[in-house]
Amino acid sequence: MTAETLIEVNDLNFSYDTRAILKGIQMTMPRGKVVAIMGGSGSGKTTLLRLIGGTIQPTSGYVKFAGEVVHELDRDALFKLRRKMGMLFQFGALFTDLSVFDNVAFQMREHTNLPESMIRDLVLMKLHAVGLRGAHHLMPNALSGGMARRVALARSIALDPMLIMYDEPFTGLDPISLSVIGNLIRRLTDALGMTSIVVTHDVQESLKIVDYVYFIADGVIAAEGTPKEVRESVAPFVHQFVHGEEDGPVPFHYPAQTYKKDLNLENSIA
Amino acid sequence: MPKRIVSSIQNIGHRVIESVWRLGVASRFFILVLLKSGTSLRRFNLVIRELYFTGVLSLIIIVVSGLFVGMVLGLQGYETLQKYGSESAVGTLVALSLVRELGPVVAALLFASRAGSAITAEIGLMKATEQLAAMGMMAVDPIARIVAPRFWAGVISMPFLAAIFSVMGVFGGYLVTVVFIGVDEGSYWSQMQSAVDFRFDILNGFIKSCFFGVAVTAIAVFEGFDAPPTAEGVSGATTRTVVTSSLVILGLDFILTAFMFRGVS
Numbered sequence: 001m002t003a004e005t006l007i008e009v010n011d012l013n014f015s016y017d018t019r020a021i022l023k024g025i026q027m028t029m030p031r032g033k034v035v036a037i038m039g040g041s042g043s044g045k046t047t048l049l050r051l052i053g054g055t056i057q058p059t060s061g062y063v064k065f066a067g068e069v070v071h072e073l074d075r076d077a078l079f080k081l082r083r084k085m086g087m088l089f090q091f092g093a094l095f096t097d098l099s100v101f102d103n104v105a106f107q108m109r110e111h112t113n114l115p116e117s118m119i120r121d122l123v124l125m126k127l128h129a130v131g132l133r134g135a136h137h138l139m140p141n142a143l144s145g146g147m148a149r150r151v152a153l154a155r156s157i158a159l160d161p162m163l164i165m166y167d168e169p170f171t172g173l174d175p176i177s178l179s180v181i182g183n184l185i186r187r188l189t190d191a192l193g194m195t196s197i198v199v200t201h202d203v204q205e206s207l208k209i210v211d212y213v214y215f216i217a218d219g220v221i222a223a224e225g226t227p228k229e230v231r232e233s234v235a236p237f238v239h240q241f242v243h244g245e246e247d248g249p250v251p252f253h254y255p256a257q258t259y260k261k262d263l264n265l266e267n268s269i270a
Numbered sequence: 271m272p273k274r275i276v277s278s279i280q281n282i283g284h285r286v287i288e289s290v291w292r293l294g295v296a297s298r299f300f301i302l303v304l305l306k307s308g309t310s311l312r313r314f315n316l317v318i319r320e321l322y323f324t325g326v327l328s329l330i331i332i333v334v335s336g337l338f339v340g341m342v343l344g345l346q347g348y349e350t351l352q353k354y355g356s357e358s359a360v361g362t363l364v365a366l367s368l369v370r371e372l373g374p375v376v377a378a379l380l381f382a383s384r385a386g387s388a389i390t391a392e393i394g395l396m397k398a399t400e401q402l403a404a405m406g407m408m409a410v411d412p413i414a415r416i417v418a419p420r421f422w423a424g425v426i427s428m429p430f431l432a433a434i435f436s437v438m439g440v441f442g443g444y445l446v447t448v449v450f451i452g453v454d455e456g457s458y459w460s461q462m463q464s465a466v467d468f469r470f471d472i473l474n475g476f477i478k479s480c481f482f483g484v485a486v487t488a489i490a491v492f493e494g495f496d497a498p499p500t501a502e503g504v505s506g507a508t509t510r511t512v513v514t515s516s517l518v519i520l521g522l523d524f525i526l527t528a529f530m531f532r533g534v535s
Contacts, residue, residue, distance in 0.1 A: 053407055055406060055407070079409040080409070082406075082407055082408070082409040083408075083409045087404065087407040089400045089403065089404055090400070091399065091400070093399060093400040093404035095396075095401055095404075095405075096395075096396075096399070106408065107409075107410070110408070110410050110415075111409065111410075152404075
């Protein structure tokens with residue numbers, strides 16, 4: 001492990017009851033980089049984020065964040081660790097009873113003793129970074145999907161975390177909002193010296209902004225590489241995923257008995 | 271046939287185990303809420319905000335229902351009592367029915383359907399939209415920050431609402447019997463004053479409403495927190511809050527009454 005590594009995932013296994021979700025995941029994420037985790041729906045990407053955040057416990061293996069094994073921490077230490085992390089949920093998860101301003105100020109008020117005047121300045125700075133300073137007085141229900149996610153982004157950088165995890169940040173956005181969010185992820189990562197993990201299945205948008213990509217399929221890392229390597233990859237799974245092909249290693253048909261048998265044609269004379 | 275019997279017995283067993291298990295989860299949750307109430311007490315403005323939503327906004331329904339319940343009590347009481355020539359005792363009847371039983375019980379039932387369901391739906395939706403998870407990831411405990419203030423606000427507002435309900439009821443009885451029917455005003459109030467005992471009647475009614483407040487809000491916050499994070503899950507939880515708390519209120523009322531008014535003439 002080099003000094004540059006922020007997150008180390010070692011032989012990580014996780015199962016719900018007896019169903020294995022993640023099987024022997026091995027990853028390293030260097031500081032200051034944007035790393036994408038890609039994979040189809042239900043491949044265990046979000047589970048991996050939750051394991052990094054310590055909201056669930058691995059069956060075996062570990063996640064090391066800034067030198068600490070996440071699942072071995074007690075509750076206080078875990079909460080302390082989480083102050084160094086931000087997370088952007090799929091649809092923003094803004095607190096609907098608080099205004100945009102109060103949403104961004106939430107963590108500052110909960111975790112610091114800063115005077116209200118300073119909180120005000122900080123909140124406006126964070127909102128300015130995502131281009132929504134003028135919207136600070138709005139309630140979340142008055143925001144569009146893209147705006148809500150930008151506010152959530154401002155909220156997650158409120159305490160200048162070392163890491164931000166993005167859970168499907170591109171889902172359901174129009175092309176403009178999509179590239180706004182994509183560029184914000186890149187810019188904020190570079191400007192604040194953070195590390196970003198982007199869980200997504202939006203291949204084209206994320207390949208533009210990330211430094212490294214992991215593909216997860218069926219709970220294992222199917223492929224990894226830089227965006228350039230990924231684009232040029234001839235590995236069947238990566239090729240299918242990047243180019244959105246209908247059939248390939250990920251089959252179009254759900255496993256079933258033979259078509260003939262289902263239609264009771266097996267014994268008939270064709 | 272025997273197979274069907276076996277499976278139905280299994281089904282019953284499964285349901286019993288399930289509900290005992292759920293009761294255990296709920297009790298653990300309740301203790302957790304109590305243990306994590308420090309934040310609510312230190313930052314009391316969190317509770318005050320919820321007091322507005324659970325208490326103040328329930329006022330209308332409590333005031334109006336109390337008034338009408340009192341009016342009906344006055345009317346029915348007068349009808350019966352005047353047959354025996356003791357219509358002057360109608361004030362006693364109205365006041366005792368209200369402070370001992372109807373005030374705490376009906377106010378709690380109304381509170382469960384007005385505020386309890388709102389608490390469940392709010393917490394359930396916060397869960398469904400990942401707001402609680404987001405809070406947890408921001409190193410803020412949702413039980414301390416969201417659940418506990420709502421719980422205490424409910425516990426505090428319930429006795430007040432019950433008291434207001436009783437007061438409105440007594441006033442409603444006065445309106446109907448004294449103002450409309452013409453029962454003697456002096457006897458309405460003075461009989462009430464001499465018959466209602468502070469310790470046995472008012473204090474016991476107050477204690478009842480405190481129990482109901484704890485029960486209703488504990489059920490409401492638990493159902494919300496435990497709701498499956500889907501539209502169907504939240505609506506089911508809201509219904510369960512109202513049904514369970516209504517049954518618990520009536521059951522508790524019987525038990526408390528048995529303890530409180532044993533041997534009191």
